[in-house]
Each structure stands twice: as C-alpha cells, then as structure tokens.
Amino acid sequence: AQSVTQLDSQVPVFEEAPVELRCNYSSSVSVYLFWYVQYPNQGLQLLLKYLSGSTLVKSINGFEAEFNKSQTSFHLRKPSVHISDTAEYFCAVSDRVKRASGSRLTFGEGTQLTVNP
Amino acid sequence: DTAVSQTPKYLVTQMGNDKSIKCEQNLGHDTMYWYKQDSKKFLKIMFSYNNKELIINETVPNRFSPKSPDKAHLNLHINSLELGDSAVYFCASRREVGSNTGELFFGEGSRLTVL
Numbered sequence: 001a002q003s004v005t006q007l008d009s010q011v012p013v014f015e016e017a018p019v020e021l022r023c024n025y026s027s028s029v030s031v032y033l034f035w036y037v038q039y040p041n042q043g044l045q046l047l048l049k050y051l052s053g054s055t056l057v058k059s060i061n062g063f064e065a066e067f068n069k070s071q072t073s074f075h076l077r078k079p080s081v082h083i084s085d086t087a088e089y090f091c092a093v094s095d096r097v098k099r100a101s102g103s104r105l106t107f108g109e110g111t112q113l114t115v116n117p
Numbered sequence: 118d119t120a121v122s123q124t125p126k127y128l129v130t131q132m133g134n135d136k137s138i139k140c141e142q143n144l145g146h147d148t149m150y151w152y153k154q155d156s157k158k159f160l161k162i163m164f165s166y167n168n169k170e171l172i173i174n175e176t177v178p179n180r181f182s183p184k185s186p187d188k189a190h191l192n193l194h195i196n197s198l199e200l201g202d203s204a205v206y207f208c209a210s211r212r213e214v215g216s217n218t219g220e221l222f223f224g225e226g227s228r229l230t231v232l
Contacts, residue, residue: 036221041225042225042226043121043207043223043225044160044221046220046221088158104162104165105162105221107159107160109157109158109159112158
C-alpha cells in the first residue's frame with residue numbers, strides 16, 4: 001500500500017515570492033512521483049513527474065521538484081510565483097510494480113496555492 | 118479537440134433519481150478511470166477499465182455501475198442518488214497497459230449536486 005501526505009492544505013504567498021509545497025510519501029516498493037495542478041473549475045493537468053534518472057525535475061512554467069529517497073519527499077518549488085499560479089496542487093505516487101490489473105495513482109489531499117498581488 | 122471529454126459538466130437532481138455521466142477519450146488509450154473529488158478536493162479512485170474490462174473496483178456502493186462499450190468510452194451510471202453522492206466526478210485515461218509510467222489525462226469533471 002502507498003500513501004501521500006501534503007503537509008499544507010493552504011499556502012498563501014505574495015506575487016514574485018518563492019514558494020514550496022511539501023509532499024511526503026510512503027511505499028514499500030519503488031515509486032514514480034507526480035505533481036498535478038487543478039485550476040478552478042477544470043480537470044487536473046500533469047505539472048511534472050519523476051520516473052528515473054536526475055532527481056531534480058522541472059516544468060515548462062518554472063516549477064521544479066526534487067525526489068529525495070532518504071526523506072521520502074517530493075517537494076514542489078518555484079522561485080518566483082505569478083498570480084496565474086493560483087490553483088490546487090496535487091502530489092501523487094504510483095508504484096513500479098507491473099501487474100495485469102494495471103496501476104493506480106494515489107493522490108495527496110491537495111494544497112491550495114493562492115498568489116496575492 | 119478535447120482529449121478527454123465528459124458530459125454533462127453540471128448535473129442537479131433529486132434524491133432517489135438515476136443519472137448517467139458519459140466519458141470519451143480520443144487519445145487511443147487503453148485504460149480509463151473514474152475518480153470522485155469531494156468538497157474538500159480529495160480525489161479517490163472508483164473504477165478502472167482496460168480495453169472494456171473492469172480491472173479496478175474500489176469500495177464503491179453497487180448503486181454505481183460503470184459501463185465501457187468500447188475502449189474509448191467509459192460511462193458511469195448511478196442509481197438511487199443520495200445526498201452524499203454530491204461531488205465532482207472526473208474521468209481519466211492512460212496509455213500503457215501493465216505499466217506505471219504513463220500520465221493520467223483528465224476530463225474537466227462533472228459536478229453532481231443531489232438535492
């Protein structure tokens with residue numbers, strides 16, 4: 001079984017400030033890790049993912065996340081946020097076990113990032 | 118073209134009614150899912166179908182019945198609606214079969230309100 005904990009349910013910041021959204025996971029096997037973003041009244045979109053290789057992964061809009069195996073964390077960061085980054089952010093984990101029944105993505109409870117002017 | 122489309126986007130109905138939500142994906146994916154997002158934004162998987170075959174069935178009341186006429190469609194029928202069924206239901210799809218690396222593509226959600 002696997003689980004995801006997002007440590008902050010709400011993160012308010014001012015525009016151009018740095019931000020970190022924290023995510024910790026628990027799994028008995030190796031995992032893949034994801035961050036999804038949900039803008040108001042929309043579905044979830046993949047922001048970035050860690051599958052293998054470099055532990056630092058980046059998105060096209062300036063977000064980055066670092067996989068830390070020893071701390072079982074995958075925190076999301078951005079050095080300078082924009083008002084348009086206001087959204088709900090979900091961390092998710094999927095185990096690496098291949099099975100005929102397919103895999104399931106387990107989501108954290110989400111972090112609402114609100115960027116104020 | 119919308120990759121994963123759901124209809125209706127909004128649905129308001131009375132307790133006890135039966136309703137359906139439809140989902141279609143034009144991505145050629147093999148696996149489709151239904152997720153439920155409650156008022157606190159928590160996402161929980163309900164069902165997963167692979168090539169029309171049910172592969173994940175979480176602890177969901179049997180009032181919920183998914184149907185997949187072909188691998189591009191996954192519909193959700195709900196009988197005897199209850200107040201607690203009010204939520205946003207998301208359809209999603211994924212390419213790989215038996216692999217965990219593919220990302221999920223989500224529809225825009227169907228907001229169900231039971232009065």
